[in-house]
Amino acid sequence: MKNINQIKKRVYTAIMSVFAMVAVVTILSCDPTIESLSYDLPEASSKADATPPTASFSASVTADYLTWTFGNTSSSATDYAWDYGDGNTSIGVDGVNTYSGEGTYTVTLTASDKLGVTSTFSLTVEVVEPPAPAAITPVIVNADFDKQAKSSGSDCTCSGWINKSLGAQGESSSGNGGSDNVLKFDNDEQDLTYQEVEITPNTDYTITVVASFKSIETGTFPSKLEIRVLSGSGYESGYTPAYFATAAEYPQDDFGYTSVAQMEDTDNNLLVSLVDNPGNDGYNTYSYSFNTGNNSSVALLMRGVNGDGTPSDDKGFLWNSGEEEIRVDSIVVEPVE
Template sequence: MKKQIKKIVGFTAALALVFAFHSCDDLEKYELPEAGSIADATPPEADFSFTQGAGPDEEWKDYTFANLSTSATTYSWDYGDGNTSTDVDGANTYPGEGTYTVTLTASDALGVVSESTQIVEVVEPPTPAVPDPVIINGDFDKLAKLGSSNLCSCSGWDNDDIGEQGESSSGNGGSDNVVKFDNNEPDHVYQEFAVTPNADYSITIVTSHKTIASTPGTYPGSTLEIRILAGAGYNAGYTPTYYTAAPDFPNSGYGYTTVAQVETAANNLLVETIPNPNDDDYFTQTYTFNAGANDSVALFIRGIGGDSSVGSYGYSSGDEEIRADSVTITAVN
């Protein structure tokens, strides 16, 4: 019995020595796990990717975030601009260009947390360049017309509902390479083409006027008029058809069908005149216009200043020959 008491006293003393040489912090290292607990064998791992929106308005500010996290049940997004979300996948509209730090916090049912952080550079994409319009036979070459073997520099440019066709002539160092307006006739050229709404365009035309006539009975001082006509001005239900070759263009029954429509102010995006300079050299003129709400327009050029009672169109060029050598239209980017 005495031996047993000595053993107990000895064990108690040894235990006292253990507590004397170990702090509370040290003892925590040796705490046993709670009954039934197991280690988190599949802790969460946060990860994500993102995509910038695109579009004609301000969709470039819109970002979507794809959640690529694993072993997680709850999520918290911080988009870096003050906006947050607890959705699985994220989406955010940023206020503008800038650098934003995006953090995804992913947690599992055991309360284990993982974070993934990425830098998002929000940059407005450059505005796509407006393409140049497609103009057919802008050099006024002498080509076959629709339904005819006759050659004319007006090929691709004729609309008999609003004028008589301009005719072929030679000039500016070439042969049969210009279209002319003369002989006190209602000569014109007309062609429709596609444009980008609200875009700016430049039109360049190279022309020449014969010396002002002085013969009695003539109509001197003829003027060349250039108009850009709105594509919706003549018929709200009309859709222009674009052709790839000059001989395919119709000669009538399309687009503007009366001179009254042509001369209606609301239908005109540009009206310019080139009076006779009394110098038969070739001169280059450049003008600009905006397409407005139109996705198609028409270029209409005619001679004016002659006897307007000639023919049935209400206008006529003078007797002096006016020559158009070329016309080009380009987008102003």
């Protein structure tokens, strides 16, 4: 009987312990003051962000002044948000944006990591259209037509002006107060000048020539001075112009324009002007304007025309000067400001 009583006593004690625990839990769960003392345990393996992100970037403008690129130099970041200051945004590592017009824009990069820590960095960019580069002033070799040696070695003026595919070379002569300082287009001959120069496309230029005519003879075939500006697009197919520092370096034929028909083709001419004999032998100035279109190179050509078609010194071309000699003292080509 003693053992049975001891067992009953132990069972009773265990049951009462359970009831006591339930009562305590119930009291704690119902007491609001006890609830305020509770806290969340930290997640397993959690720790402070030892390497938070730092946002930074560089900015540079492209050839198109409206388009800017932004090189990301941030550290410890995995995600990026760009605000270009004009309403445009992106989320790539690097940034690029094309602005709609000139202005001052603040570009902001927000860099963040996987822990949600963020960093921001801003730069101000000035979007300004750059000034147009100055137009090229052509470098003309022997623009004053002084007497010089040509590539063949002979001492004749304007070797930088030869193109034997189109006509004969004019001769050196004296005039306008100097000696051997002008180019002579003889009467009834096929004399011309030709030189290629570099220019700026889509630009207005003026060409100014100082020339003199001998007195009118019979008036049947009065000489005219023809001034042409030939487009680079009309050069012989596959030809690339070369610009030389001295007259003797220039080729003499089979370059640029290689036939009279090619030279006289209307589509190949940016300017064609005829100067009539003024009826006096003074040196007069003649100026004309032209636009270069899409050309970066042009050929300057002058010749005497209006002859009877039967030149006295036949070089095989079907044109010739009129009855009077023409002398050209200088030529200038410059952009219109």
